[in-house]
Amino acid sequence: MVSFGSQVDFSVPHLKIRGLNKFYDVQGQRLHALKDIDLDIPKAQIVGIIGKSGAGKSSLLRTLNGLESIDTGSILIHQQNIADLSHAELIKTRQKIGMIFQHFNLMSAKTVWENVALPLRIAGYEKTEIEQRVNDVLKLVGLEAKRNDYPSQLSGGQKQRVGIARALVSEPEILLCDEATSALDPESTANILSLLKQINQDLGLTIVLITHEMQVIQEICDQVVVIDHGEIIEFGQVWSVFSDPQQQITQELLNLEKVNLPFELSQTVDQNNTTHQILKLKYASESKSVPDLYDLLSGFNSSIQVYYSQVDTIQQRTIGSLVIGNRNLEFDLNDAQFEKHHAITQLEVIGYAQSAH
Numbered sequence: 001m002v003s004f005g006s007q008v009d010f011s012v013p014h015l016k017i018r019g020l021n022k023f024y025d026v027q028g029q030r031l032h033a034l035k036d037i038d039l040d041i042p043k044a045q046i047v048g049i050i051g052k053s054g055a056g057k058s059s060l061l062r063t064l065n066g067l068e069s070i071d072t073g074s075i076l077i078h079q080q081n082i083a084d085l086s087h088a089e090l091i092k093t094r095q096k097i098g099m100i101f102q103h104f105n106l107m108s109a110k111t112v113w114e115n116v117a118l119p120l121r122i123a124g125y126e127k128t129e130i131e132q133r134v135n136d137v138l139k140l141v142g143l144e145a146k147r148n149d150y151p152s153q154l155s156g157g158q159k160q161r162v163g164i165a166r167a168l169v170s171e172p173e174i175l176l177c178d179e180a181t182s183a184l185d186p187e188s189t190a191n192i193l194s195l196l197k198q199i200n201q202d203l204g205l206t207i208v209l210i211t212h213e214m215q216v217i218q219e220i221c222d223q224v225v226v227i228d229h230g231e232i233i234e235f236g237q238v239w240s241v242f243s244d245p246q247q248q249i250t251q252e253l254l255n256l257e258k259v260n261l262p263f264e265l266s267q268t269v270d271q272n273n274t275t276h277q278i279l280k281l282k283y284a285s286e287s288k289s290v291p292d293l294y295d296l297l298s299g300f301n302s303s304i305q306v307y308y309s310q311v312d313t314i315q316q317r318t319i320g321s322l323v324i325g326n327r328n329l330e331f332d333l334n335d336a337q338f339e340k341h342h343a344i345t346q347l348e349v350i351g352y353a354q355s356a357h
Contacts, residue, residue, distance in 0.1 A: 181193065279323070
C-alpha cells in the first residue's frame with residue numbers, strides 16, 4: 001500500500017479556507033448556511049467538526065470536495081483554489097479526496113470486492129491494478145475473508161469497513177467522514193474509530209469528520225471545530241477546548257450544564273440561610289503529573305466540599321471538572337492573596353447553596 005501524499009509540505013495547511021460563505025434558497029427565503037468561515041486544516045491531522053443539527057456541519061464538509069458550490073471565499077488544497085478548477089480538474093482533485101457516509105451507500109447487488117473496485121473501474125484503471133489495490137485495502141480494513149459476500153450478509157461495522165476501503169482504494173490524501181459511526185453500536189463504533197486512527201497514522205491521511213458525538217472527538221481527533229448557526233465559534237486542540245470551553249454551546253455539547261446538585265442554587269446570598277459558595281472548576285495537566293486534589297484546592301484556605309467530579313484523559317492530558325462548595329462566603333476570585341493552582345483552567349462562582357450540609 002502506498003503512503004499517500006508523502007511529498008506534501010507539512011508547513012503549509014493541507015486545506016486552507018478563507019472567507020467562505022454559502023447560501024441556500026429555501027421556500028423563497030435566502031438562508032445563510034456558512035458565514036465567513038476561516039479554517040486551516042494541517043496535513044495528517046484528524047480534525048473533528050461538531051455542532052447541533054442544522055449548525056452547518058454537512059454544508060462545510062460538502063464544500064471541501066466540491067459537492068456543494070460556494071458563493072464567496074476560497075478553499076485551497078495544497079494552495080490551489082478548487083473554485084478556479086475546470087470540471088476536468090475538479091474531477092481529478094476529487095480523486096484525492098475520499099468520502100465515508102453515515103449509511104454506507106453500498107450497492108446491494110455487488111459483492112464487497114465489486115463495491116470497493118467500482119471507483120477504479122469508473123476511472124478506467126487496468127484490471128491488474130484494480131486487483132492489487134482492492135486486495136490491499138481489503139487487507140487493511142480486515143475484510144479479506146468477506147470479499148465475495150454481499151452487503152446484506154454483513155454487520156453494520158463490516159459495511160462501514162467496506163465504505164472505508166472504497167474511499168481508500170483511489171489512494172486519496174484527504175478522507176472526509178460524514179457521521180461515520182452514528183449508525184453503529186458502541187462496539188462497532190470503537191472498532192471503526194480505531195481503524196480511522198490507524199489509517200491516519202500509517203498512511204498519513206488528513207481526516208476531516210463531522211459528528212454530533214463528543215466521544216468521537218475525544219477518542220481520535222487532534223483538533224476540534226465547534227460550529228453554530230454557520231459560524232465557527234471555537235477551534236483548537238481537543239484537550240484545550242474540552243478543558244476550557246469558551247462558548248455556551250460548547251458547554252452544552254459537553255453536557256457541562258447537566259450537573260445534578262443535592263440543593264437548589266441561588267444567585268444571591270441570604271445572610272441567614274446561605275451555607276456555601278458554589279464554584280465550577282476545570283483543570284488540565286499532563287497525564288504523568290495529575291494534580292493532587294488537596295493541593296489543587298489548598299488555595300481556598302477554607303473547608304471545601306466536592307459535589308461533582310469528572311475526569312477524562314485526552315491527548316495524553318488529564319482533564320477534570322469539579323463543582324465544589326466553599327464555606328467562605330466572602331471568597332473573592334480576584335483577591336490578590338488567592339493562589340490559584342497552575343493546573344486550573346477555569347474557575348467561576350455559579351451560585352450559592354441555601355441548604356448544603
